[in-house]
Structure formats: C-alpha cells, structure tokens
Amino acid sequence: MTVRTRFAPSPTGYLHVGGARTALFSYLHARKHGGQFVLRIEDTDLERSTAESVNAILEGMTWLGLDYDEGPFYQTQRFDRYNAVIEELLEKGLAYRCDCPKERLDELRDSQMAQRLKPRYDGRCRQREVDPSEPHVIRFRNPTDGVIVINDLIRGRVPFSNTELDDLIIRRSDGSPTYNLTVVVDDADMGITHVIRGDDHLNNTPRQVNILRALGHEPPSYAHVPMILGDDGARLSKRHGAVSVIAYREAGFLPEALLNYLVRLGWSHGDEEIFSLQEMIELFDIADVNRAASSFNTEKLAWLNQHYIQHGDPKRIAQLLRPHMGRIGIDPSEGPDLTAVVEAQAARAKTLVELAEISAFCYRDFDDYDAAAAKKHLRLAAREGLERLRAAFELMAYEDWTPQGLHHVVEHVAEELGVNLGKVAQPLRVAIVGRAASPGIDVTLHLVGKDATLRRIAKALAYIDQRGA
Structure with missing residues (x-):
C-alpha cells in the first residue's frame, strides 16, 4: 500500500x-x-x-x-461529483430529504437542552415523503445501533455509539454540500490512506466513517493531533x-x-x-x-531561531535579511557586503528583524548615543585616544583598511598611551556604533569604512567637548 x-x-x-x-x-x-x-x-x-x-x-x-x-x-470545483454521490445515497435509501423548518429545529434543540440531553435531530423526516421541488436539505441516514470504533494512531481505541449520532445534513437547502460529505468523497476519490488532523475533528470521524462505509469504502487510518x-x-x-x-x-x-x-x-x-x-x-x-x-x-522558538541564524549559510541568511533591511530604510547594496555583516553579527540576534536593527550602523550614521554607554565611555579621559586614532586612520590608505591593519592601529595607540586595549577600543566602539556592544573593534571598523569612521569620531569628539563645557 x-x-x-x-x-x-x-x-x-x-x-x-x-x-x-x-x-x-x-x-x-x-x-x-x-x-x-x-x-x-x-x-x-x-x-x-x-x-x-x-x-x-x-x-x-x-x-x-x-x-x-x-x-x-x-x-x-467538484460540486458535480458531490451531487452525484448524494443522488447515489438517495437512490439507495441511505439519505433522505428533510423539510423541517428552522423554528421546529430550534424548539427541538431548546427542549433537549432543557432536559440536559445531547442536541440531535429526531429523525422526523426519515419515513416522510418530501416534495423535492420545495425547499429542503438532504440528511444522511445514520445507523441507529452498533458502535463505531476509531483506532486512532495517537489516542488509541476511541468508541462511539451510533445512538449518539444524528442524521447529519449532507446538502444544504441552497444545494451546496456540507463538510462531512465533501471530505469523505475527497478522501475516497484521492486514495487517502492516513488522515492526520486536529483533535477538534474527532467527533466528526464516526460520522465520516459511516458515510464512507455506506459508499462501500474502508475508512483510512486516523490520527488526531492535540x-x-x-x-x-x-x-x-x-x-x-x-x-x-x-x-x-x-x-x-x-x-x-x-x-x-x-x-x-x-x-x-x-x-x-x-x-x-x-x-x-x-x-x-x-x-x-x-x-x-x-x-x-x-522564547524557545526564538532560541531555535538564533541557532539557525548563527549556524546557517551566511549567504542564505543575508538573502533572507535583505527585505528586513529595506523595511528600516536601508539599501544593503550601498555599504559593506551583507554576507560579511551576517558573519559578524549572526550570534547576536534572535530574529532577522533584530539582526537588521543591530546592523544598521554599518550602513548609516545614528542620531543618538546609548545614554549609559556615552556617559561611561565618551568622557574627557577618552579624548586623547580618539584624537590619536583619528589621526592614524586618516593616514591609512583605503586598500589598507583591513581588520588586521585596523587592529594594529588600535593596539599601537593603546601602547602609546600606556593603557590596556579596552580603554581605547571601548570609547572608539561607542563613537562608531553608538552603543557598547558590537563585533570585534577591528571587524566593526572594517564594516563601517574609513569615511564613516572619521566622521563618527569627529562627532564623538564634539560630543565630549560639549559635555565638558
């Protein structure tokens, strides 16, 4: 099979x-x-x-x-097929016409509810002759005894008594077939062997099994997912x-x-x-x-998403990231290679939206600094280091603007000032990115480019001066 x-x-x-x-x-x-x-x-x-x-x-x-x-x-597109099946059921006495008005059905339901009975059609039209030219529905003649057992692949054995099932409508008064009829015909015609669906359909399953068997088909295997x-x-x-x-x-x-x-x-x-x-x-x-x-x-989904962003093919992630960059007004063709940006930033983002937002600094200048980062790092003590870095960067040729060359410059300035690398790199990072978190400073500078780096250092120096004043 x-x-x-x-x-x-x-x-x-x-x-x-x-x-x-x-x-x-x-x-x-x-x-x-x-x-x-x-x-x-x-x-x-x-x-x-x-x-x-x-x-x-x-x-x-x-x-x-x-x-x-x-x-x-x-x-x-299959209404003709459904109607043919309904006519077949009528001819075999397995379905019948019902002209019970809505008012009667409403009264029947209310009465049953008042008696704490399960609402169900009472079969009034089972033995009546209904004029086919008058408004009516078609009902399936459900068996009145016996038990339908669904050997569900997830839930196990689930029995239903036929006495609990009423004669459901299979064609409405407007001529349209109903769900329980169409799904049965489709599953049979399409040779479906396994029906996997939500458990909200479980109560429909015995009705559908009865219709399938009335049409001479063995039902498929069912699995009702919680x-x-x-x-x-x-x-x-x-x-x-x-x-x-x-x-x-x-x-x-x-x-x-x-x-x-x-x-x-x-x-x-x-x-x-x-x-x-x-x-x-x-x-x-x-x-x-x-x-x-x-x-x-x-949160679990976000954790998985971060894993796939971090470990996925950077070229593919960059392709998926492009529309998210566009939504925040960035044309990724006007700046560093987006794949390189993904390689630098992938471990820092849980979603592509977040990845786009934290990577915006690579493509455009920012308006404001993170207040806490600026207060801690853009101080008068950082001014000399930023001045020396700007001077050194200005002397670098564009072709030398590589992570290795940039790292050497930052390291050299720290040695000249007699401080550890972080005392120079962290103010520089806030000046370039606007916040205290980014990839390695050499990669960050390389992605931002020489012109933007010089421009942002100048802005940071002006900020320090204004703060000092």
Whole structure:
C-alpha cells in the first residue's frame, strides 16, 4: 500500500501555526514511508472563503518548504461529483430529504437542552415523503445501533455509539454540500490512506466513517493531533501574539526554525532539540505524538531561531535579511557586503528583524548615543585616544583598511598611551556604533569604512567637548 496523506485547510483566514504543524506531520508521515502528500483547499464555505486566504495558505506552505505532490485541489470545483454521490445515497435509501423548518429545529434543540440531553435531530423526516421541488436539505441516514470504533494512531481505541449520532445534513437547502460529505468523497476519490488532523475533528470521524462505509469504502487510518495552547493554558489565538505562519516570517523567523519548533510540539526523539527536515523525515513517527495538548513557547522558538541564524549559510541568511533591511530604510547594496555583516553579527540576534536593527550602523550614521554607554565611555579621559586614532586612520590608505591593519592601529595607540586595549577600543566602539556592544573593534571598523569612521569620531569628539563645557 502506498501511503497517501493530505492537508486540507479551509481558506477563511491565514495559515495558523496549528494548521502548519498538522501539515508538517502529514508531510513527514508521507515522506517517511515513500508516499504522497496532497494539498486540498476546502472552500465550500462560500461566504467566508477568500482568494486572499488561499494565497496566504499557498504562500505559507511554500515558505515552509512543505512541497506537495498533488494539488491544490479545490472543493468548489467538484460540486458535480458531490451531487452525484448524494443522488447515489438517495437512490439507495441511505439519505433522505428533510423539510423541517428552522423554528421546529430550534424548539427541538431548546427542549433537549432543557432536559440536559445531547442536541440531535429526531429523525422526523426519515419515513416522510418530501416534495423535492420545495425547499429542503438532504440528511444522511445514520445507523441507529452498533458502535463505531476509531483506532486512532495517537489516542488509541476511541468508541462511539451510533445512538449518539444524528442524521447529519449532507446538502444544504441552497444545494451546496456540507463538510462531512465533501471530505469523505475527497478522501475516497484521492486514495487517502492516513488522515492526520486536529483533535477538534474527532467527533466528526464516526460520522465520516459511516458515510464512507455506506459508499462501500474502508475508512483510512486516523490520527488526531492535540491542540496547541497559549502560555495561559487557553487555545492558541491572536491574543497570545503572532499565530499565522506569515506573521512569523515577517517577524524575522526562519522557516527551518519554525518547522523544528513545530515538530517538537508534542513529539520528541530522546533529548534532541535540533532537527533538520531530513532528520525529521527519518525519525518522526506519528504514533509517538503525545496525547496531551502542547503549550507554545515563543522564547524557545526564538532560541531555535538564533541557532539557525548563527549556524546557517551566511549567504542564505543575508538573502533572507535583505527585505528586513529595506523595511528600516536601508539599501544593503550601498555599504559593506551583507554576507560579511551576517558573519559578524549572526550570534547576536534572535530574529532577522533584530539582526537588521543591530546592523544598521554599518550602513548609516545614528542620531543618538546609548545614554549609559556615552556617559561611561565618551568622557574627557577618552579624548586623547580618539584624537590619536583619528589621526592614524586618516593616514591609512583605503586598500589598507583591513581588520588586521585596523587592529594594529588600535593596539599601537593603546601602547602609546600606556593603557590596556579596552580603554581605547571601548570609547572608539561607542563613537562608531553608538552603543557598547558590537563585533570585534577591528571587524566593526572594517564594516563601517574609513569615511564613516572619521566622521563618527569627529562627532564623538564634539560630543565630549560639549559635555565638558
């Protein structure tokens, strides 16, 4: 048997990180077993589905690198197929027309709720003849006895009594098919062998199994993934911060970091924390996913992101960094090589946004000094060292403006003044960067360039003079 999984989001909003994790688990299961991964867009909710949401889903999948083998398939393009199946169920007596008005259904529900009964349709139209020319819905004739057992790959054996399931609507009065019908037809037609989805769908599963068997199909294997919680124990939502895949991209996270974090939400392999996509494929087993819900920890994600920024290919990181530089008004082509900047700064940033911000000094002058750093280092005692450095730098040829040559100059000035290197380098760093933290002073000076270095030293000397006055 060839394993076939699917990811089937509804395009009513962004690609949620919970959906992304479900897609990842489905992708990994298919890849591990040499199978196929199918993308299906469940867009039958005509009022809420939008083209923008479809694009957001496709964009998110592409950014994460979860390449699908087939699709995307759109349910709105398969209405003829769904209607043919519904007619087949009607002809076999496995479905029936229902013209119960909304008022009756509301009264029935209220009565059942008042008696603390589970709200369900009472089957009034099961044996009635309903005029097909009048407004009506189509209901599936659910079995009235027996037990449906779901051997869930994560949760184990989950039984459902058919007496607890009502005759669900499979076609609305406007002629559109409902979710529980379309998903069954699609999974059967597309040969899906394993359905991996959120556990909020668990109660739909016995209904779908009954429809599948009514159509003569054996159901696929199911795995219902526990939900993701926020740090307060509630279901992860917008109020906890960013929850869409694209929002994490815009916040400066790398796709490999987000994938690595998502795979660890409910799954583990020993004490390992870092997994490449290939390692995930080799090691992941859906049966090892925890039954309990997992809490989203943004700090852990940021730690992983910093690891991937620091240890990733600097050229690739620089490519991903470019749009973030542009967002703060910097054209990275007008200044030092961005790859060299990444090599110097990667260990200092948790996100690409932060990396862009702390690297801005390489490309443009800053307006203000960090107050604490300036108070400590831009004092009268630092003036002579900065004067000597400026004089020495002015004499350097542009071709000699190398980290080695710059280090020699700073070291020589410190020796001339009879102080340790830090007494010279730290005021120089604040003068050049505006704060007390940067890469090594020789690398910092090299990235900033000769002209900007001289200009910023002059500004620092003026600041010291003004402070002294």
